[in-house]
Amino acid sequence: MYDPANWLQQQAGQMGIVLSEEQLSQFERYYELLVEWNEKMNLTGITERGAVYEKHFYDSLTVASAVELSAEGTKLADIGSGAGFPSIPLKIAFPTLKITIVDSLAKRIRFLEEVVKQLGLRNVDCVHGRAEDIARLAEHRDRYDVVTARAVARLAGLNELCLPFAKTGGAFVSMKGSDIQEELSESRFSLDKLGAKLTEVKRLELPLEQSERHLVVIAKIGATPKIYPRKAGMPLKSPLV
Ligand code: SAM
Structure with missing residues (x-):
């Protein structure tokens, strides 16, 4: 019989x-907390167990198909993580990751x-x-092997929020849905x-729902120029296009 945990x-x-x-129990506890806290605050529109396992947990794990995460001590920053996607599922699956989550909403951080x-x-x-303020702090700037963001903003603005966290030689993986051509050209x-x-x-499909996803993988090839990111609000209000 179909069970979302076995399926995952x-x-x-x-x-x-x-x-x-043990990792499956962590996913299940995460699911319970998500549903419980979602009654008091807006964390997700998806609460049905199978849908959470596919659209949040499985979807988050697909990042591992684009970048290496298993090397001991890999540092990953997740920008605009919301209820923890993709970083919490990645941390459960790859326990040696060192994760920094950045979100501007205090109750989601709690x-x-x-x-x-x-x-x-x-x-x-x-x-x-x-992200614009945190990326200016020395301990976070140009420091991470991998930076992720899902459902935060269009790529041109998102690049300015996320790329300052990546170290030279590191990667930014932006998780996107369908129809990304315009966003891609706008981000050059x-x-x-x-x-x-x-x-x-990388084009992917959710196995059950069959909706299209893309992982946009970007390499950081040099340190972030000092003027970026611009002051809070600017990158999304007035993206570099
Ligand atoms: N990544 C999660 C997901 O896929 O379910 C959450 C997506 S949610 C739509 C966007 C999140 O980005 C929100 O939690 C919001 O507070 C956060 N956010 C938006 N702008 C931000 C910024 N400039 N710095 C940090 N977090 C930001």
Whole structure:
């Protein structure tokens, strides 16, 4: 009989990710907390168990098909993580990751701190603030092997929020839905300005729902020029296009 947890384990296996019973319990506890806290605050429009396992958990894990995450000590920053996507599922699946989560909404950060505590996750730093401000701090700037963002903004603006976190030689993986051609061409100028280049666009499909997804993989090829990111609000209000 179909069970979302078994289904996730199988699908993860096809991506080369082996999920133990303990990791499956962490996913299940995360699901329970998501639904429980969603009654008090707006975390997600998706609450049906199978849909959460596919559209949030499975979808988050697909990042592993685009970048290497299993190397010991890999540092990942998730910008605009909301209820924890994609970084919390990635942390459950790849326990050696060192994660920094940045979100401008304090109550979502409080939720994530509770998730981290209840799931017993180590090396997850939940930072409340706008990416534009946090990226100016020396401990976060040009520091991360991998930067992720899902459903935060259009790519041209998002590049300015996310690329300053990536180190030279690191990657930014932007998780997108369908119809991305216009966004991609619109983002070329910002890549140039921010010392980055597009390396791959990976097309995926959610296995059950069959909706289209894209992972836009961007390589950071040089340090972020000092003027970026511009002051909070500017990157999305007036993107580099
Ligand atoms: N990544 C999650 C997901 O896919 O479910 C959440 C997406 S939610 C639509 C966008 C999140 O980005 C929100 O939690 C919002 O608070 C955060 N956000 C928007 N602008 C931001 C900024 N400039 N700096 C940090 N977080 C930001």
